[in-house]
Amino acid sequence: MTTDFHTHVFHPKIAEKVLVQLKNHYGINPVGTGLVEDLLVFLDKAGIQRAVVHTAATSPDQVIPANNWAIFLQGTYSRLNAFGTLHPDYINWKSELDRLERKGIKGLKFHPDFQGYDLADPRLLPFFEAIGNRFVLMFHVGDRLPPDENPSSPGKLAAIRKKYPDLVIVAAHLGGYLHWDDSLQYLAGTDVFLDTSSSLPFIDDGLLKKILNRHPLDRMLFGSDYPLFDPAVETGLLKSRAGFKEKQIHRLLKNGSDLLDKV
Numbered sequence: 001m002t003t004d005f006h007t008h009v010f011h012p013k014i015a016e017k018v019l020v021q022l023k024n025h026y027g028i029n030p031v032g033t034g035l036v037e038d039l040l041v042f043l044d045k046a047g048i049q050r051a052v053v054h055t056a057a058t059s060p061d062q063v064i065p066a067n068n069w070a071i072f073l074q075g076t077y078s079r080l081n082a083f084g085t086l087h088p089d090y091i092n093w094k095s096e097l098d099r100l101e102r103k104g105i106k107g108l109k110f111h112p113d114f115q116g117y118d119l120a121d122p123r124l125l126p127f128f129e130a131i132g133n134r135f136v137l138m139f140h141v142g143d144r145l146p147p148d149e150n151p152s153s154p155g156k157l158a159a160i161r162k163k164y165p166d167l168v169i170v171a172a173h174l175g176g177y178l179h180w181d182d183s184l185q186y187l188a189g190t191d192v193f194l195d196t197s198s199s200l201p202f203i204d205d206g207l208l209k210k211i212l213n214r215h216p217l218d219r220m221l222f223g224s225d226y227p228l229f230d231p232a233v234e235t236g237l238l239k240s241r242a243g244f245k246e247k248q249i250h251r252l253l254k255n256g257s258d259l260l261d262k263v
Contacts, residue, residue, distance in 0.1 A: 002256075003049070003081075004048050005223045006138070006225050008227065042226055042230060050079040052256065055084075063087050067084045112140065133263075147176075170194075172223065174199040184211050188215045192219070200241050
């Protein structure tokens with residue numbers, strides 16, 4: 001089974017609005033509509049069998065609706081695994097973790113930059129203590145602010161990994177969007193999983209090669225970040241930018257499936 005480990009789909013009522021927000025934040029024109037059916041078309045074109053879809057509650061009152069959306073997606077579409085979400089200001093998080101687990105949700109997405117907190121926020125610590133290895137944790141890492149100001153810098157994620165070694169951590173964007181120097185310093189070569197999403201079009205050749213040479217292949221996951229990018233184009237960039245052969249690309253795609261099957 002092959003898996004695109006980093007995608008997003010949105011409810012039809014908000015999809016267009018979200019795409020505008022993403023374009024305004026990143027300056028990237030999305031290639032897709034952000035609707036489920038469109039994602040499945042892109043997966044078919046890329047020859048990928050399933051996808052992990054992510055959501056992040058930007059306020060505590062969005063936790064339940066966002067998780068309901070994740071539960072709906074996973075229960076309705078056999079090719080999708082949906083990750084849930086938490087927020088530091090959401091009070092009933094313990095019961096929500098239990099609900100997600102009962103519904104077969106295998107992971108949680110943390111996006112400090114959009115959710116309005118810092119990875120060093122002590123309010124997150126009870127989450128990590130309770131989660132252990134119950135879920136895969138996908139962290140957005142890096143962004144346009146410099147590392148000492150950014151709420152999701154690679155160094156902050158490395159500190160979480162050191163404090164909570166049982167957590168199953170995926171660091172998105174090769175360990176830090178626009179922060180690849182710090183990713184090389186703090187995350188490459190560790191047991192954290194790195195996904196390839198929103199990285200290959202931007203990272204320079206030297207840093208890309210250093211990270212790939214240092215990080216174990218079995219700890220790398222393919223991610224397209226659909227609807228921002230096309231998974232077929234991203235697999236092509238793995239060939240042209242990273243020099244990966246078909247066998248190596250298949251390994252990344254299979255690593256995601258293997259990780260999900262272990263949870």
